[in-house]
Amino acid sequence: MVDAPAPAVDGRAANAIDRGAGLGILGAKLEDAAASSGTAAHIKGETRPMPIFRPTAALLATTLLTTPALALEVSQSVEVQAPPEQVWDLIGGFCSIAKWHPVVKQCTESQQNGAAMRKLTTVDGAVIVEKRVQYSDEGMSYTYVIVDSPLPVSDYTSTIAVMGMGEGSMITWSGDFAAKGASDAKAVEVITGIYQAGLNALKDRLR
Numbered sequence: 001m002v003d004a005p006a007p008a009v010d011g012r013a014a015n016a017i018d019r020g021a022g023l024g025i026l027g028a029k030l031e032d033a034a035a036s037s038g039t040a041a042h043i044k045g046e047t048r049p050m051p052i053f054r055p056t057a058a059l060l061a062t063t064l065l066t067t068p069a070l071a072l073e074v075s076q077s078v079e080v081q082a083p084p085e086q087v088w089d090l091i092g093g094f095c096s097i098a099k100w101h102p103v104v105k106q107c108t109e110s111q112q113n114g115a116a117m118r119k120l121t122t123v124d125g126a127v128i129v130e131k132r133v134q135y136s137d138e139g140m141s142y143t144y145v146i147v148d149s150p151l152p153v154s155d156y157t158s159t160i161a162v163m164g165m166g167e168g169s170m171i172t173w174s175g176d177f178a179a180k181g182a183s184d185a186k187a188v189e190v191i192t193g194i195y196q197a198g199l200n201a202l203k204d205r206l207r
Contacts, residue, residue: 071177
């Protein structure tokens, strides 16, 4: 297993996590962490609901019929001056997130049935377990799913990708999920805050 050290966390980021209304990093208002770099205006993002298509009535004959839920999607992007190869060298490792995300205190990487796993410990002690399901060194992207966490989401799948943009690069962090134990708006707020905090930290580092 590989333990990756965490980047320094300023007081505003830590305080934002503490104000998570019982959800730790997951429900925290990470606007402070995102805004601490002063680059929030450079983050481009969108959120949109997508209908989840359910089985036919015949397949539901023996189940309780409920109103179809909505899947939520968040996508945030940031442009940096560093070339794609330099950016990917920093963020391409599955456990390297502890080196650049201000909320991740430690990352421990392991293998399970041939799949890369990571256990994230946040600065407030929350634990998130994730599994990598796709990796492309050539395409500079990887996709992962949440296995276990206190986040207010379920069916979470996320992708981090790097592409060339002029003389620099664009980093995109996107995910789709359903809300769990919270409103759609709250789930979107939490995931958006996590993405923005990380991308702003990368922009500061890769100026």
